[in-house]
Amino acid sequence: AMTMRVLGIETSCDETGVALYDTERGLAADALHSQIAMHAEYGGVVPELASRDHTRRLLPLIQTVLSDAGVSRGELDAIAYTAGPGLVGALMVGASTAHGMARALDIPVLGVHHMEGHLLAPMLEDAPPAFPFVALLVSGGHTQLVEVEGLGRYRLLGESVDDAAGEAFDKAAKMLGLDYPGGPAVARLAETGDPTRFRFPRPMTDRPGLDFSFSGLKTHTLTAIRKLEADGELDDAARADVARAFEEAVVDTLVIKCRRALDQTGLKRLVVAGGVSANARLRERLGLETAKRSAEVFYPRGRFCTDNGAMIAYVGAQRLLAGEHDTVGQMQAVPRWP
Numbered sequence: 001a002m003t004m005r006v007l008g009i010e011t012s013c014d015e016t017g018v019a020l021y022d023t024e025r026g027l028a029a030d031a032l033h034s035q036i037a038m039h040a041e042y043g044g045v046v047p048e049l050a051s052r053d054h055t056r057r058l059l060p061l062i063q064t065v066l067s068d069a070g071v072s073r074g075e076l077d078a079i080a081y082t083a084g085p086g087l088v089g090a091l092m093v094g095a096s097t098a099h100g101m102a103r104a105l106d107i108p109v110l111g112v113h114h115m116e117g118h119l120l121a122p123m124l125e126d127a128p129p130a131f132p133f134v135a136l137l138v139s140g141g142h143t144q145l146v147e148v149e150g151l152g153r154y155r156l157l158g159e160s161v162d163d164a165a166g167e168a169f170d171k172a173a174k175m176l177g178l179d180y181p182g183g184p185a186v187a188r189l190a191e192t193g194d195p196t197r198f199r200f201p202r203p204m205t206d207r208p209g210l211d212f213s214f215s216g217l218k219t220h221t222l223t224a225i226r227k228l229e230a231d232g233e234l235d236d237a238a239r240a241d242v243a244r245a246f247e248e249a250v251v252d253t254l255v256i257k258c259r260r261a262l263d264q265t266g267l268k269r270l271v272v273a274g275g276v277s278a279n280a281r282l283r284e285r286l287g288l289e290t291a292k293r294s295a296e297v298f299y300p301r302g303r304f305c306t307d308n309g310a311m312i313a314y315v316g317a318q319r320l321l322a323g324e325h326d327t328v329g330q331m332q333a334v335p336r337w338p
């Protein structure tokens with residue numbers, strides 16, 4: 001087969017990610033600039049600052065990736081970029097850069113769905129999952145269970161009707177006075193918490209179905225914190241106990257729904273991706289759960305759990321191999337894209 005070299009660009013939120021995927025050699029290089037420190041002082045992502053920083057970082061990152069991979073611009077076969085969903089201004093930076101380069105180089109340009117990137121990120125590992133599999137996508141914007149039959153053949157089994165799991169972590173972190181991004185901070189605090197002191201609800205697990213809801217859990221967490229405060233008991237230990245109860249509730253809910261999805265589909269492979277897939281407690285529980293039913297669980301490596309250019313380059317390369325390519329001139333920046 002002919003080698004294809006695809007540059008991937010991710011700018012949907014607060015990470016500028018660039019990578020080069022080679023269909024023969026695999027991932028040839030990847031680079032990332034995280035804006036987390038810049039947004040931290042505002043307690044969350046400031047869209048205008050995100051766009052400006054992507055503008056500042058993207059071209060130098062592309063240079064870095066090309067030189068790390070030892071590939072010249074003229075040797076690129078296509079450019080893939082995240083076309084959505086995400087912050088519209090941030091998406092525009094990646095989309096316009098990708099289209100500009102593709103036009104100059106006269107090569108195809110492919111708009112990729114951000115969640116398809118997360119979904120297929122585990123394919124970049126040494127022992128990738130075979131199709132078909134069940135995927136749990138847990139990020140700051142999405143919580144979805146998907147049946148994956150092959151490239152581009154996805155069936156949504158269930159999703160959150162309100163907050164995403166990562167969003168719930170971020171909100172719980174704020175309530176506990178922890179820094180953005182909240183997920184890792186809550187997880188760290190939960191490590192020292194007593195799992196028996198509080199028991200928070202496992203939303204929507206008492207009825208059939210694969211949808212999720214995390215907004216009630218958020219209210220429950222706030223109520224627990226307010227009560228501790230009113231009783232003069234909100235010390236560091238109590239905060240850790242709340243973090244632990246919250247994490248257990250989210251993790252347990254995700255585990256219950258994964259088990260159901262495996263039962264319902266009869267599949268034995270589970271893929272977990274998106275920012276929350278970095279959560280150690282979730283990995284521990286899913287490891288036990290899948291072992292029990294002689295199923296397997298797959299994750300992206302740590303730095304590909306959160307946003308990155310490698311997953312976009314990978315999807316672009318697969319689409320190109322499948323004979324697809326967008327035509328130059330149809331630039332896409334789709335903030336909401338089911």
Ligand code: KG4
Nearest residue numbers: 139140141166183184275276278279306307
């Ligand atoms: O996939 P991602 O980088 O960006 C989106 O596309 O949303 O996911 C970011 C989300 C944030 O909500 C963050 O708090 C959460 O993933 N997260 C975690 C952990 N690491 C990141 N949540 C729980 N535990 C973690 N260790």
Ligand code: ZN
Nearest residue numbers: 118139306307
């Ligand atoms: Zn993401």
